[in-house]
Amino acid sequence: MRPEVANLLERSHRLGSDPRITNYAGGNTSCKGAEVDPVTGGEVELLWVKGSGGDLGTLTEKGLAVLRLDRLRALVDVYPGVEREDEMVAAFDFCLHGKGGAAPSIDTAMHGLVDAPHVDHLHPDAGIAFATAADGEALTKACFGDRVAWVPWRRPGFQLGLDIAEIKREHPQAIGVILGGHGITAWGATSQECEANALEIIRSCQAYIDSHGRTDPFGAVVEGYAPLPEVERRARAAALLPIVRGLASTDRPQVGHYTDSDVILDFVSREHHQRLAALGTSCPDHFLRTKVRPMVVDLPPTAALEDVVARLRELHVAYREDYRAYYERYADDTTPAMRGADPAIVLVPGVGMFSFGKDKQTARVAGEFYVNAVNVMRGAEAISTYAPIEEREKFRIEYWLLEEAKLARMPAPKPLATRVAFVTGAGSGIGRAIAERLAREGACVVVADMNAETARKVAEEIGSSDLAVPVTVDVTDEDQVRAALAEAALAFGGVDLVINNAGLSISKSLLETTVDDWDLQHRVMARGSFLVAKAAAAAMIGQGLGGDIVYISSKNGVFAGPNNLAYGAAKADQAHQVRLLAAELGEHGIRVNGINPDGVVRGSGIFASGWGAQRAAVYGVPEERLGEYYAQRTLLKKEVLPEHVAAAVFALTAGDLANTTGLHIPVDSGVAAAFLR
Incomplete structure (x- = not known):
């Protein structure tokens, strides 16, 4: 790697590691x-x-677009003017050098045309505060003199690159510019100098705000709007999130994210938050993810939950009508179809912010951008008046054909994308295999297990908290089950797919089976499945998005084997719960199905905990050959593994069996005595 490229990547990682930058x-x-x-x-x-769609904090050499400067600069001579500047993006492809690399972004002209070896274009909170201040140009002059120039708002593109290049030529003493309504650009002769200049602009803006700004730019705290205590706040958020997620998924399913940072809680408690939120964000990177403005609940934190829910539904109807009117005001024959009228950001005083997206990362990032937008508003209001770019300009960018083309290049979603799965007993064996398979197919997974360490390990091996989170729960405890489903709501916005898998087994004859043996197995499997299904169904009904509940039952719920009374009876209880709940929950679009595996020996937590030795003794075979024994008594002569059960769960929930409910699928390699009649 060339030294200047290595320096570029190191600089990018430093700048991209701080969300304030x-x-x-x-x-x-x-x-x-x-x-x-x-x-x-x-x-x-x-x-x-940096190429289109890349991230500074994690940028690699493959994420860079590499272009010949002679060709790029020659485009100036064929530039058809601002009305046709979008055509220049396609022309960048003819300037590429070598093979591979990333697609050039809309900002490529800015970097190529500015006569400086190193250029940084950033969206720092303090810099955008100047950029969105009503008198931003005068503030820039007061803060920087002639060391930083002002560039009036212009949509990103070739003309903006020409404008900044001209300013650089006319102001040789300048180290960068503040772009009205947008951000900053800095340059330097070396990588170190460029980074230092960018940081100087950012720090100087912040220092000016700190020394000249008002201490209460959002106004006083409104009486009764102070944040709820943490425990009460999170409980209210968990109760509201599935309902809000359902509303935000009216046009297409969404995953949710919850933020209760001090920045957000303070903002929604202040007297000016409604006015400022209505103005919307300004920086294109912000509103492309947060939408033109958020939906804001206009009730105090102490309002009754049912009143807040009713108001949310009213506000959602109004928001959709307002968004459609916004679209129709500015759309013409060339505008892409409306992408959806639901909010991406919902602000709830005293509780915090709910953000939504096509996956957890998108939802989380939308929330992070709105935190930045609040910081921008605070800075602008402290030293001036917040004045974002005009609504028409926001629309031009939101429905930019280039943005539409970028969306079209996105890979097709995985089958379970946007679905939130809650898997019990997921710390080992069948539950682990199910959690891993659902995550691979695009679901966000809550790894629920009574063993906190195994749940944590499985979640970490699946990936980041954007993909999986661990939850410790004893499914026999109603309060713990409710708390676990609340954690699922706080993590991903709700729940769509529940796998009742937690179980255990004790193999004894009737006369050896104690009341404690009986009660334990029925508490975990019969009672536990009931408690999980009840809590999950409440969340699913609140969402209004339908859902799936899958019971990992057993062929033993049908097949009468020896020394297996308590386990077989508990599994039969689960099997009939499937039928009963399918009949009851169908009107809500919730499908309930079951899977009947034969003995899953390899990788099974149940078999490893003693059940394997007990069953081997019953059948008179060595424990290490129990799986083989089970396989040989089947029609297919094949051993059943955890991944086979996981495949059945996927088949039931991925969409191809959308009209199937109340079904039990055998995954037993063919046990004739367990055929369903």
């Missing part, structure tokens, strides 16, 4: 340098710039 996938950095052209053998000057 730039958000996930926001901003871009670049460097220029010479390299030997493999065709001519001569030197060619190149531009390395």
